[in-house]
Amino acid sequence: MSARRVLVLNGPNLGRLGVREPEIYGHTTHQELAEACRASGSELGLEVEVRQTDSEAELVGWLHEAADAGTPVVLNAGAFTHYSYALRDALAQVAAPTVEVHLSNPAARESFRHTSVIASVVTGSISGFGIGSYALALRAIAGSDA
Numbered sequence: 001m002s003a004r005r006v007l008v009l010n011g012p013n014l015g016r017l018g019v020r021e022p023e024i025y026g027h028t029t030h031q032e033l034a035e036a037c038r039a040s041g042s043e044l045g046l047e048v049e050v051r052q053t054d055s056e057a058e059l060v061g062w063l064h065e066a067a068d069a070g071t072p073v074v075l076n077a078g079a080f081t082h083y084s085y086a087l088r089d090a091l092a093q094v095a096a097p098t099v100e101v102h103l104s105n106p107a108a109r110e111s112f113r114h115t116s117v118i119a120s121v122v123t124g125s126i127s128g129f130g131i132g133s134y135a136l137a138l139r140a141i142a143g144s145d146a
């Protein structure tokens with residue numbers, strides 16, 4: 001049986017991991033994060049593809065692709081989490097399992113981060129474990145039978 005495909009989608013500013021506020025987001029670069037996701041995926045029998053964009057339109061397009069192909073998604077929408085109804089509506093079309101992830105714990109930070117407009121349309125959410133949030137999300141997808 002071929003490995004189940006999973007898309008890991010990272011939104012704005014996440015391409016700057018490693019140099020961006022390392023006291024909050026850690027020292028791991030986006031490339032290292034992508035490698036860690038692929039390694040976790042292969043242990044779990046998942047074929048993981050990691051993408052990053054600063055563009056809301058591109059993220060919406062990738063979610064349409066996942067919706068049409070029935071591909072599970074791990075999404076760190078970055079700041080779009082807090083206000084993008086376009087992303088929320090695109091995510092609502094994905095029938096396969098979807099996991100909202102965050103490196104930090106937005107609930108413990110500034111009040112504008114306490115709202116997630118995508119939380120109500122994902123299968124589940126994992127926050128606050130640094131890059132470990134992604135490994136946990138992939139494990140959740142591997143354990144789902146949808």
Ligand code: DQA
Nearest residue numbers: 013078079102103104106113
């Ligand atoms: C983040 C949290 C968001 O509030 C922030 O805008 C980000 C990163 C996280 O991974 O902790 O860009 O999604």
